[in-house]
Amino acid sequence: MRPFTYERPTDVAAAVRAVAATPGAKFLAGGTNLLDLMKLDIEQPTHLVDVNRLPLSGIEDTPQGGLRIGSMVSNSHLAADARVRSRYAVLTQAIVSGGSGQLRNKATTGGNLLQRTRCAYFYDPSKPCNKRQPGSGCSAMEGLNRNSAILGASDACIATNPSDMAVALTALGASLEAVTADGATRTLAVADLHRLPGDTPHLETNLAAGDLITAVILPPAPPGGQIYRKARDRASYAGGLASVAVVGHQVAFGAVAHKPWRAEKTEAALAAGASALEAAHAELAGAHDNGKNGFKIALVARMTADALEQASQGRGA
């Protein structure tokens, strides 16, 4: 691992100033993804600003009837919170479907949103990857693309976003708050946090350099059932091949695109009276098969139809 300097501020303003003042600096939260990537020389920060002791570990009720989740709340504590379990079961399910108990104890709400893709070529510095090294090419395009994106990909990148939590947040219509380098607060829908790859797959979010996520805001839960479904190669502790979050009539897909994918065409088709399976296919009409990931199209359609049926019967309500 390359050398770096380290500091641990205790207030948000100091943390944001510290990253802004140091070229090559990064925030360090749980570290379960960042430190892994630093060991592989894929992330190369020169300075780490540890945000673990910032006062961002609370979960509060909002006046609107939702929840305000501090960005340093661990994945475990968020999933176990009584209010989340009873009102946002899809979020608890999504979180506990990801990683292991040890990782969820360390991983944070803000860090989970900013984790990098698990594309095998991104993780292998000996191979071309436009995300890791812009302009070097995409090895997945003609290579091992079984777990690559089927929606919203580009000629430059077919990597997927690996978060389960973000899929549930997207279906729930959650937003986030961030403090910018100049100390201002900005708000962004979680659905608008991540970018599609286009010809700049190295740019993954719409946050500016030095922005620090401070909270995730859940709106009141809409009526109806809530379901998180995930298909993977092992029964536990494996990333998704595809996942589906259903919240009443709101639907999002995971592990099929560069971002958690809000299935607006599915939602519109449902509203127009389509069957669950027809509605699922409405979103997947533009899905792309790179050779080994085509199975995801039928998989997502069936998972979505099944999740919608179960949610309509009130499961998770």
Next chain:
Amino acid sequence: MKTTITVNGQARSLDLDTRTSLLDALREHLNLKGSKKGCDHGQCGACTVLVNGERINACLSLAVMHDGHEVTTIEGIGGEESLHPMQQAFLTQDAFQCGYCTPGQICSAVGMLKEAAENWPSWVTDDLDSAVALSDAEIRERMSGNICRCSAYPQIIAAIRDVVGDVA
């Protein structure tokens, strides 16, 4: 960088390269070799320790992040003179072959039982509104972050079940 960590009840002051993982601090600087380095990437669980009572992968954490924290390793769980019930259960059930993953398995199991006692849900918890009952399926799911390449899983589950039965 100067860092003080309470390890198995004793305050230990270290002057560390910022890159030192908590695992390397324990093994190479404090000579506590019980915690094992398997994958060094958070995939195998052999390095599992308890930090402020919660289990984490010591390989995916920097030692300097833990200044002021309380860390418990397998050496602090129990020793030859005073085996922890989980250690005794692993012996009784023959829950290992080579033993390399065992310290991580035991630390993880101890942390896992506390999580279940606090009613934390898992992926196989059907009813999020009721108390968690530690079925074999629940134990398997909650221990999935600890890999055993000798595949002693049936005995590991039996050992944990023994301890669950004792406290239930």
